[in-house]
Amino acid sequence: MKKYDVIVAGGGFAGTAAALAAARQGASVLIVDKSNCLGGAAVNCLVNPFMCYWTTASGKKLMLSRGIFEEICNELEKRNAMKSTLFLEEELKLILNRMVQKENISLLFHTYIYDVKTENGSVKSLLAANKSGKTELCADYFIDATGDADIAFLAGCPCRLGRDEDELCQPMTLCFRVANVDVEAFDKTSSLVNELYKKYKAEGKFRNPREDLLIFHTPVKGILHFNTTRIVKKNPVNAEDVTAAEIEAREQIYEVYDFLKNHADGFENSTLIMTAPEIGVRESRMIKGEYILTGKDLVDCKKFDDAIAAGNYDIDIHNPEGSGTSHYYFPQGQYYTIPYRSLLPKNADNLLVAGRCISSDHEAQASYRIMPIVCCIGEAAGTAAGIAKADGALLKQLDIKKLQTTLKNNNAFIG
Ligand SMILES: Cc1cc2nc3c(=O)[nH]c(=O)nc-3n(C[C@H](O)[C@H](O)[C@H](O)COP(=O)(O)OP(=O)(O)OC[C@H]3O[C@@H](n4cnc5c(N)ncnc54)[C@H](O)[C@@H]3O)c2cc1C
Helix, strand or coil: CEEEEEEEEEEEEEHHHHHHHHHCCCCCCEEECCCCCCCCCCHHHHEEEEEECCEEECCCCEECHHHHHHHHHHHHHHHHCEEEEEHHHHHHHHHHHHHHCCCCCCEEEECEEEEEEEEEEEEEEEEEEEEEEEEEEEEEEEEEECCHHHHHHCCCCCCEEEECCCCCCCCCEEEEECCCCCCHHHHHHHHHHHHHHHHHCCCCCCCCCCCCCCECCCCCCCCEECCCEEECCCCCCHHHHHHHHHHHHHHHHHHHHHHHHHHCCCCCCCCEEEECCCEEECEHHHHHHCEEEEEHHHHCCCCCCCCEEEECCCEEECCCCCEEEEEEEECCCEEEEEEHHHHHCCCCCCCEEECCCCEECCCHHHHHHCCHCCCHHHHHHHHHHHHHHHHHCHHHCCHHHHHHHHHHHHCCCCC
């Protein structure tokens, strides 16, 4: 049985960046993903665009997410696949495949990790199933980039879910696209359409609890992107709840689409061309790691000694119970940092967690969960695992200065 230096579970932005960073430190790396491509929520859940990853300091634009994230953006731009922060996900899939192939990273798609073997406080292997049957995947170090902290949970590391008071998570959303829209005509009257939506909603004509229609342009002429369905009070790591969520969200999609077709200018000849392959999960299980990053840390713009990434996207909480979305916007020029300790689970000394499931509370997660920031968290996790492998070090005793210097040398921004 082949043993890797590092196995990355999940190939979203966090996992792909982690794998690239570990490989660039000289590690042999495998990425395992249950889907058929890299990109995670960006491609499986049609999440678009990249949310804000810069601020203005001393009159200059300061990019807070750089490193591998910037490389990916540059590749998208080279292929004419990025317009402002909107991107073409089909191009992203190809770019990420090529980037990992260039670093000789092994890939295993269509492979679901269902269990973990542990020994004396370390993860020994991942147990996965695919068309070849059951397989055991061994490595010295593991990075959990599953979004749901599946590996940490299966390894018995303490985890938490959603809000402290009731474990409710932010709503799930099934995104969709409508083509053949006269976008110019729609834009002229979209605010009136939103007013009508709100009126109908107040009259009880919509099952969707979302307060308004959240619609984005795309780089493709005549196609609009919808982040508009809202499924509340369901647990994203409960199989029955997720199934019910998918069914309810599809009803909500047709409800919104039929409404627009009947009432919105520009939708007369439109077609609902696609729904995302799977419902998007904003928030689910998170580890209770060596440090639990809090919303207060973010509001205080805390600069940690062991900072490995930075961000300033607003604390954007879609109401876990129904209508409404709350925001805390960071002052211009300000940003928070994310400590390395929030990537370290308890009870597993060769495991790091990267992406939207690091150790934090509900409020902090509402900000750092965006794609640019999780990409940088992934880069830090992969760099750390690569350094640990090269130095024969334990992740908890890693030379933080070396990690930070390596990240900075690789163009990451850590504050
Ligand atoms: C509806 C919605 C709208 C959003 N809007 C925006 C936005 O506009 N802009 C923005 O920047 N961010 C947005 N976000 C947030 C952002 O998309 C995610 O938080 C981010 O992409 C998470 O990245 P990740 O790498 O941590 O996890 P993911 O992208 O979820 O990647 C996890 C990967 O692990 C794989 N996986 C999971 N479990 C297993 C398993 N057991 N075995 C094998 N493989 C597994 C999955 O297939 C997936 O590829 C949104 C999220 C949602 C849901």
